[in-house]
Amino acid sequence: MSERDLPRQPTAAMVAIGDELLSGRTRDANIHHLAQWLTARGVALAEVRIVADDEAAIVAAVQALAPRFDYLFTSGGIGPTHDDITALAIGKAFDARTDVRDDALAVLQGWYAARGEEVTPARRRMARIPAGAGLIDNP
Numbered sequence: 463m464s465e466r467d468l469p470r471q472p473t474a475a476m477v478a479i480g481d482e483l484l485s486g487r488t489r490d491a492n493i494h495h496l497a498q499w500l501t502a503r504g505v506a507l508a509e510v511r512i513v514a515d516d517e518a519a520i521v522a523a524v525q526a527l528a529p530r531f532d533y534l535f536t537s538g539g540i541g542p543t544h545d546d547i548t549a550l551a552i553g554k555a556f557d558a559r560t561d562v563r564d565d566a567l568a569v570l571q572g573w574y575a576a577r578g579e580e581v582t583p584a585r586r587r588m589a590r591i592p593a594g595a596g597l598i599d600n601p
Contacts, residue, residue: 474500474533475509477523479548483512483538492537505533517551524555546587553592563591 476496482488490512497507508531513519520536528534536552553560566589567581574581591597 472505472532473508473530474505474535475527475531476507476511476535476537477520477527478510478512478537479515479520480512480538481515484514490538496535496537500533515547517547517554520548520551521555524552528555549587549590549592552595556592556594558592558594560590560592562586562589566591566597569597 474496476493478490478493480488483490493510500507509527511523511527513523524534524536536548538548550560552558567586570585570589571581574585
């Protein structure tokens with residue numbers, strides 16, 4: 463059997479998003495966690511890019527990496543803030559409409575209800591998901 467006949471190992475890339483990562487205010491733990499999680503599942507994390515909270519930078523990184531890898535993960539940049547641009551930037555990168563999705567909203571409602579809190583309009587923004595994207599359970 464030649465090397466050409468062996469199954470190819472799946473590959474992944476990651477875009478870590480956040481001004482706080484680039485300024486040194488926050489130490490990223492997500493790259494390490496994702497690398498371990500993927501390795502345990504036989505997927506090679508082959509590239510990581512850290513970009514600012516800037517729509518053009520996010521779109522460019524996603525568009526550069528997505529065609530080259532089997533999986534593309536993003537982390538950071540999403541939160542209940544008035545200036546969150548990440549979900550919209552990901553949608554733009556894939557030319558996909560981004561709206562509040564019922565399944566994502568249900569997850570948020572359950573999480574906040576368990577803590578006796580409301581889903582405020584700012585928190586509701588976290589349920590904006592680009593069309594075609596899948597949710598990953600994050601208990």
